[in-house]
Amino acid sequence: MLWPWWNGNWRLGAKPAQEAFCNVARAIAKHEPVKMCVPPQQYENAVARLGGTENVSIIEMTNNDSWIRDTGATFLVNDKGGLRAVDWGFNAYGGLVDGLYFPWDQDSMIARKMCEIVNADSYRPMFNDHEFILEGGSFHVDGEGTCITTEMCLLHPSRNPDMTKEDIEQYLKDYLNVEKVIWVKDGIDPYETNGHIDDVACFVKPGEVLCIYTEDENHPFYKEAQAAYNFLCEQTDAKGRKLKVHKLCVTKEPCYLKDAATIDYAEGAIPREEGEISIASYLNFLIVNGAIILPQYGDENDALAVEQIKAAFPGYEVEGVLTTEVAYGGGNIHCITQQQPKAIVK
Numbered sequence: 001m002l003w004p005w006w007n008g009n010w011r012l013g014a015k016p017a018q019e020a021f022c023n024v025a026r027a028i029a030k031h032e033p034v035k036m037c038v039p040p041q042q043y044e045n046a047v048a049r050l051g052g053t054e055n056v057s058i059i060e061m062t063n064n065d066s067w068i069r070d071t072g073a074t075f076l077v078n079d080k081g082g083l084r085a086v087d088w089g090f091n092a093y094g095g096l097v098d099g100l101y102f103p104w105d106q107d108s109m110i111a112r113k114m115c116e117i118v119n120a121d122s123y124r125p126m127f128n129d130h131e132f133i134l135e136g137g138s139f140h141v142d143g144e145g146t147c148i149t150t151e152m153c154l155l156h157p158s159r160n161p162d163m164t165k166e167d168i169e170q171y172l173k174d175y176l177n178v179e180k181v182i183w184v185k186d187g188i189d190p191y192e193t194n195g196h197i198d199d200v201a202c203f204v205k206p207g208e209v210l211c212i213y214t215e216d217e218n219h220p221f222y223k224e225a226q227a228a229y230n231f232l233c234e235q236t237d238a239k240g241r242k243l244k245v246h247k248l249c250v251t252k253e254p255c256y257l258k259d260a261a262t263i264d265y266a267e268g269a270i271p272r273e274e275g276e277i278s279i280a281s282y283l284n285f286l287i288v289n290g291a292i293i294l295p296q297y298g299d300e301n302d303a304l305a306v307e308q309i310k311a312a313f314p315g316y317e318v319e320g321v322l323t324t325e326v327a328y329g330g331g332n333i334h335c336i337t338q339q340q341p342k343a344i345v346k
Contacts, residue, residue, distance in 0.1 A: 001066075001336055009065055024326075024337070030291070032288050038059065039060070061113055065092075068336060072136065074086045076176070086176075088125065089132050093193055099158070102267070125175055137197070138193070139154075140202045143206060146203075148209070151185050159194075169181045188224045200212055207241040213226075213249065249301045254277055257274065258274070284332035284334045291318065294319065295320075295333050
C-alpha cells in the first residue's frame with residue numbers, strides 16, 4: 001500500500017483518507033502481512049497512526065499519489081515457483097493528453113522499488129522504444145489463461161496510441177502468460193481511469209465472473225453495468241468454458257464528492273468539483289488469504305453487497321471497511337493495494 005498525503009487529490013488535508021487507508025491495512029493484516037510505503041515527510045505521522053499494528057510494516061518510499069495497484073509491480077509466479085514481476089509504464093492515467101496529475105516521476109519508480117524490497121526480478125515492456133503503458137487496475141486474470149479488460153481504457157489514445165488492439169492483446173498474452181483476452185467495451189469511470197475493469201467485473205475463480213448489476217435505469221452506472229453483464233454472459237474463457245456470471249449490486253444512492261474546496265489546486269491536476277460523482281463500486285474489493293476486504297459506503301445496499309460476496313465466495317470471511325473517502329479520491333480497496341503471491345522455488 002502507498003500512504004495518501006497529496007492535497008491535490010485528497011480532501012481535508014488527506015486526514016480522512018489516511019484513516020480509511022489505516023482501516024484497510026488493519027483488515028488485511030488479520031490475514032496476511034502488509035507493507036505500507038510512506039514518503040519521508042509523512043513517516044512520523046504514519047508511524048503514529050499505524051505503527052505497532054501486528055503484521056504491518058512501515059517502509060519509507062517517495063510517491064506522487066497512492067494508487068499502488070496502478071503504479072506498482074504486477075507479480076507473477078513462473079513454472080518453477082519463482083517470483084517475477086512486470087514493471088509497466090505509467091503516465092498518470094493519460095500523460096500530457098488527459099493525465100490526472102503532473103509530475104508522476106516518483107510513481108513511475110514504485111514498481112522497481114517494490115521489486116527491490118522483495119528481491120524479485122522484473123520486466124519492463126517496451127514497444128518501438130516506448131514504454132508500454134498499463135495500469136494494474138485495468139485488467140484481471142483467472143490464473144488459467146484468461147484476461148479480462150476494457151476497450152475504453154486499453155484502447156484510449158492517451159495510453160499506447162501507436163499500438164493496435166491486436167498489438168496490445170499480444171502484449172497481455174506475452175507478459176501475463178494468458179491465451180485469451182475478453183474485451184468488455186466500457187468501464188464506469190471514463191474521466192479518471194478511463195474505465196478500469198476493477199470497478200466492473202472480476203474473476204471469482206476460473207470459469208466464474210462477478211459483475212456489477214442494477215435494474216435502476218436512473219442509476220449513473222446502469223447502462224455500462226447492463227452492457228457488461230449481458231456481454232459476459234455470452235463469453236467463454238481460454239479453456240472453452242462459458243462464463244458463469246454472478247451479479248453484484250451497486251450502491252442504492254450514488255456517491256458525490258464533498259468538501260471539494262478543501263482540495264488544493266495543483267498545476268497539471270484536473271480540478272475537483274463539489275458534488276461530482278465518485279466511483280463507489282462494491283466490485284473494487286481485495287481477495288486475501290481466506291477473506292474478502294470489501295468496500296462499504298454507509299449505503300442502504302452495503303449489507304446486500306456483503307451477502308452477495310459471501311454467496312460468490314463460500315468459505316471466505318467478508319471484512320467490510322468504510323471507504324467512502326477512498327472513493328472521493330478516485331478509487332477503492334483494490335486500487336490502493338497490490339498483492340504479492342507466495343512463491344516457492346522448486
